Amino acid sequence: MLTYDLEARGGLSLYEYLYRRLRDDILSGALAAGERLPSKRALAEHLRVSVVTVEGAYQQLEAEGYVDARPRRGFFVSPVDRRLPAAEAGPGLPAEEPPRAWRLDLKSGRADPSFFPSALWARLTRQVLSEGGHLAPVPHQGLPELREAIARDLRDFKGMAVSPEQIVVGAGAEYLYLLLAQLLGREAVIALEDPGYPKIRQVYGKWGADCRPIPLDGQGMNLEALYASGATAAHLSPAHHYPTGIVTPIARRQALLRWAEEADGIIIEDDYDSEFRFTGRPIPTLQSIDSRGRVVYMNTFSQTISPSMRVGFMVLPPRLLERCRRELGFYASTVPALEQQVLARFLSGGGSGSWYEQHLSRTRKKYRLRRQKVLERFALCPFAASLTDRGAGLHFLLRLNTEEDDEALRRRAEGLGVRLGFLSEYAAVPNPAYAHTLVVNYAGLDVERLDEAEALLSRVFLTR
Amino acid sequence: MLTYDLEARGGLSLYEYLYRRLRDDILSGALAAGERLPSKRALAEHLRVSVVTVEGAYQQLEAEGYVDARPRRGFFVSPVDRRLPAAEAGPGLPAEEPPRAWRLDLKSGRADPSFFPSALWARLTRQVLSEGGHLAPVPHQGLPELREAIARDLRDFKGMAVSPEQIVVGAGAEYLYLLLAQLLGREAVIALEDPGYPKIRQVYGKWGADCRPIPLDGQGMNLEALYASGATAAHLSPAHHYPTGIVTPIARRQALLRWAEEADGIIIEDDYDSEFRFTGRPIPTLQSIDSRGRVVYMNTFSQTISPSMRVGFMVLPPRLLERCRRELGFYASTVPALEQQVLARFLSGGGSGSWYEQHLSRTRKKYRLRRQKVLERFALCPFAASLTDRGAGLHFLLRLNTEEDDEALRRRAEGLGVRLGFLSEYAAVPNPAYAHTLVVNYAGLDVERLDEAEALLSRVFLTR
Numbered sequence: 001m002l003t004y005d006l007e008a009r010g011g012l013s014l015y016e017y018l019y020r021r022l023r024d025d026i027l028s029g030a031l032a033a034g035e036r037l038p039s040k041r042a043l044a045e046h047l048r049v050s051v052v053t054v055e056g057a058y059q060q061l062e063a064e065g066y067v068d069a070r071p072r073r074g075f076f077v078s079p080v081d082r083r084l085p086a087a088e089a090g091p092g093l094p095a096e097e098p099p100r101a102w103r104l105d106l107k108s109g110r111a112d113p114s115f116f117p118s119a120l121w122a123r124l125t126r127q128v129l130s131e132g133g134h135l136a137p138v139p140h141q142g143l144p145e146l147r148e149a150i151a152r153d154l155r156d157f158k159g160m161a162v163s164p165e166q167i168v169v170g171a172g173a174e175y176l177y178l179l180l181a182q183l184l185g186r187e188a189v190i191a192l193e194d195p196g197y198p199k200i201r202q203v204y205g206k207w208g209a210d211c212r213p214i215p216l217d218g219q220g221m222n223l224e225a226l227y228a229s230g231a232t233a234a235h236l237s238p239a240h241h242y243p244t245g246i247v248t249p250i251a252r253r254q255a256l257l258r259w260a261e262e263a264d265g266i267i268i269e270d271d272y273d274s275e276f277r278f279t280g281r282p283i284p285t286l287q288s289i290d291s292r293g294r295v296v297y298m299n300t301f302s303q304t305i306s307p308s309m310r311v312g313f314m315v316l317p318p319r320l321l322e323r324c325r326r327e328l329g330f331y332a333s334t335v336p337a338l339e340q341q342v343l344a345r346f347l348s349g350g351g352s353g354s355w356y357e358q359h360l361s362r363t364r365k366k367y368r369l370r371r372q373k374v375l376e377r378f379a380l381c382p383f384a385a386s387l388t389d390r391g392a393g394l395h396f397l398l399r400l401n402t403e404e405d406d407e408a409l410r411r412r413a414e415g416l417g418v419r420l421g422f423l424s425e426y427a428a429v430p431n432p433a434y435a436h437t438l439v440v441n442y443a444g445l446d447v448e449r450l451d452e453a454e455a456l457l458s459r460v461f462l463t464r
Numbered sequence: 465m466l467t468y469d470l471e472a473r474g475g476l477s478l479y480e481y482l483y484r485r486l487r488d489d490i491l492s493g494a495l496a497a498g499e500r501l502p503s504k505r506a507l508a509e510h511l512r513v514s515v516v517t518v519e520g521a522y523q524q525l526e527a528e529g530y531v532d533a534r535p536r537r538g539f540f541v542s543p544v545d546r547r548l549p550a551a552e553a554g555p556g557l558p559a560e561e562p563p564r565a566w567r568l569d570l571k572s573g574r575a576d577p578s579f580f581p582s583a584l585w586a587r588l589t590r591q592v593l594s595e596g597g598h599l600a601p602v603p604h605q606g607l608p609e610l611r612e613a614i615a616r617d618l619r620d621f622k623g624m625a626v627s628p629e630q631i632v633v634g635a636g637a638e639y640l641y642l643l644l645a646q647l648l649g650r651e652a653v654i655a656l657e658d659p660g661y662p663k664i665r666q667v668y669g670k671w672g673a674d675c676r677p678i679p680l681d682g683q684g685m686n687l688e689a690l691y692a693s694g695a696t697a698a699h700l701s702p703a704h705h706y707p708t709g710i711v712t713p714i715a716r717r718q719a720l721l722r723w724a725e726e727a728d729g730i731i732i733e734d735d736y737d738s739e740f741r742f743t744g745r746p747i748p749t750l751q752s753i754d755s756r757g758r759v760v761y762m763n764t765f766s767q768t769i770s771p772s773m774r775v776g777f778m779v780l781p782p783r784l785l786e787r788c789r790r791e792l793g794f795y796a797s798t799v800p801a802l803e804q805q806v807l808a809r810f811l812s813g814g815g816s817g818s819w820y821e822q823h824l825s826r827t828r829k830k831y832r833l834r835r836q837k838v839l840e841r842f843a844l845c846p847f848a849a850s851l852t853d854r855g856a857g858l859h860f861l862l863r864l865n866t867e868e869d870d871e872a873l874r875r876r877a878e879g880l881g882v883r884l885g886f887l888s889e890y891a892a893v894p895n896p897a898y899a900h901t902l903v904v905n906y907a908g909l910d911v912e913r914l915d916e917a918e919a920l921l922s923r924v925f926l927t928r
Contacts, residue, residue, distance in 0.1 A: 110601065116599055165558075248529075331638050
């Protein structure tokens with residue numbers, strides 16, 4: 001009869017310990033395939049435990065396939081591999097790169113977390129939690145309340161006529177790019193601004209779309225190159241291009257819409273930075289002057305509220321909306337109900353102007369001040385040849401007074417704990433005209449520490 | 465000189481109104497391309513407004529490209545399309561299907577929201593908000609605190625040796641399938657359980673992977689068919705297959721791992737329902753008996769906490785982890801920092817056993833009771849031929865006492881406000897053996913209303 005020292009079981013329950021010992025014996029071969037286990041009653045008596053204990057262990061072994069129960073005959077050991085395949089000295093885990101603490105970071109355009117409307121957000125969150133709104137089922141396009149609030153904001157503050165039914169909410173810009181790629185189809189040829197935001201290229205590329213870098217002229221994507229590209233879709237940021245800062249004027253916008261109509265194409269209007277326009281009114285979006293349903297509009301709340309919130313949305317024209325529901329409707333929404341509810345209230349509440357617009361207005365003022373101080377300071381630095389300030393967005397270009405290679409500068413900067421982004425990095429097709437130009441993302445810059453920033457940059461650029 | 469009736473401006477500011485009138489005149493052709501606008505001072509004097517007002521309007525027109533500023537010469541009208549392309553009677557918006565309120569829904573396996581630990585969750589959320597944890601930058605694999613908490617839970621309650629570095633957090637199962645598809649590459653041939661969960665097929669199919677439906681036998685995926693398929697990856701749910709409920713025994717698990725080694729393949733272990741095992745201990749995962757790094761383990765908190773939370777994770781073996789960081793590291797995390805922080809605390813806090821495990825234990829008891837009552841009731845219904853109860857999961861199979869076609873039954877049910885799911889719907893390759901079998905998702909069933917449910921089902925199945 002099977003004998004186990006039940007006193008050696010440590011903190012395990014009798015049933016658990018018995019199960020483990022039996023399993024080990026099956027795996028080691030001490031109990032051979034086909035062998036019959038003692039009856040529950042007999043083993044219980046032998047080990048001085050209750051029948052229930054043995055029964056539990058046997059049932060567990062059966063559920064896991066170690067033994068086989070035959071009616072009225074008992075439990076028989078199943079044929080299992082005696083030994084697990086020997087562990088090979090496989091490759092170890094690749095170490096995870098810890099996030100680096102930079103002394104100065106001009107590359108990441110992360111919004112300043114101190115601008116986040118913490119008290120109001122906490123209040124709205126408590127409201128939603130107490131009302132159970134965080135448990136609401138979320139349709140795949142997003143909660144109706146949120147889509148209505150977004151449509152209202154687009155109408156009131158961007159002059160866009162958008163129905164909530166056209167809106168698809170998703171977990172940030174890259175997830176939306178990925179949905180869009182699936183919507184455009186594998187055969188899509190996508191024109192991308194060059195230079196441009198690299199993640200757009202990466203996502204469409206991962207999807208396997210044929211991406212065509214299109215050079216920019218002073219007004220945005222070059223039309224001649226766009227026509228010649230054979231593209232079926234063009235991804236643009238006409239409000240404020242990253243990283244050049246180009247604002248596409250109205251005539252070019254109209255010409256781009258004409259291209260879309262003639263090429264039977266789609267324009268993806270990536271409006272990521274348009275809320276931070278510091279002079280004049282926001283420029284009308286391509287979506288709002290598009291009468292043929294050629295434009296997909298997209299934006300996120302990463303810059304305006306917080307990148308840690310992971311919420312964006314896109315507005316689909318009718319021709320893509322139906323396809324989206326038919327082909328991508330099986331995807332569950334990627335944004336938690338809680339975030340959607342709180343954001344919907346933030347966009348809707350607060351009276352005329354909405355809490356969101358009040359927040360934007362405050363934030364815009366703070367960034368305008370920060371921008372001005374940074375521009376003034378950098379303009380006077382000996383390493384600055386010229387600044388390109390377009391009065392919009394959370395970055396600007398700084399042409400450097402140097403002939404040194406961008407890569408060498410970046411390496412020297414990293415050695416000093418300084419993270420820099422150069423215009424040349426954003427180009428798919430290299431161009432000497434892009435050299436020696438820094439993309440200054442000032443959103444996270446502390447103006448109280450501009451002396452230190454200047455000193456660090458001087459060490460990077462003025463040391464030879 | 466340009467003359468506008470500034471009294472007609474309604475609620476608009478002077479500057480805004482002037483800008484709009486000038487823009488309209490440019491678009492209508494009243495101001496022709498090349499024409500010079502009056503000087504700011506002259507127009508201001510003429511209209512009796514301040515120079516600042518005219519300046520604002522001119523700058524806005526310039527920013528949008530309607531006019532061109534030439535240094536020391538003034539503002540000139542730019543060439544723009546006079547008319548926007550005429551709005552075509554395009555297709556209207558396809559109507560959004562409103563979610564239907566079913567009288568009885570046996571198809572959606574949505575967890576019961578009343579089981580959600582609301583008070584504790586609200587408390588943890590308040591904590592995180594007051595500490596600013598919701599503003600934390602989120603690395604692409606997810607917050608370290610959350611990954612550590614998940615690894616600890618997997619170790620303590622599933623006997624899995626997992627490093628937090630191997631974990632990737634994402635916005636629900638389908639998003640993780642999409643990431644995995646990108647990781648496996650376009651040339652992947654993916655073996656899928658048939659019948660099986662349709663979204664798996666849909667996501668991999670969208671990605672363009674070659675999917676091979678593999679029939680099941682009583683132990684899970686049929687090995688012979690798997691070997692013959694030429695698959696490079698197999699997506700499995702060995703703990704409790706949806707919808708058949710099959711539990712894969714240990715010998716088959718070992719054989720599947722051997723297949724992966726011999727075929728140089730990957731096994732995706734989708735452990736979605738494993739927490740709801742009502743008899744015995746949880747069955748060891750494939751991941752925990754895999755010594756060769758062939759298994760990707762994945763799970764979500766949709767069933768165990770709430771589907772409205774949208775959080776899942778996967779555990780990558782070293783060979784895929786490095787590739788994930790290299791090729792997919794550019795994707796931002798899709799889960800808000802707030803959800804990640806709160807979930808991390810829920811998984812870690814509460815002393816031994818953790819709040820999460822205490823919650824699971826309570827939830828399991830409630831579902832066990834509900835299951836038992838539903839099984840007892842359904843077993844006695846005249847329309848039930850037999851029940852397949854595997855003591856696990858939030859669904860079971862009910863073979864119907866009917867020869868009627870599944871599709872006809874579903875239609876009749878829908879007419880009565882009853883939503884049903886049939887085993888046959890889940891099959892990629894039709895098989896007559898699947899007919900007349902209902903998949904009963906009982907998680908959302910109200911046991912107080914079983915009389916009503918039975919009456920409704922009787923009307924569906926016993927009416928001819």
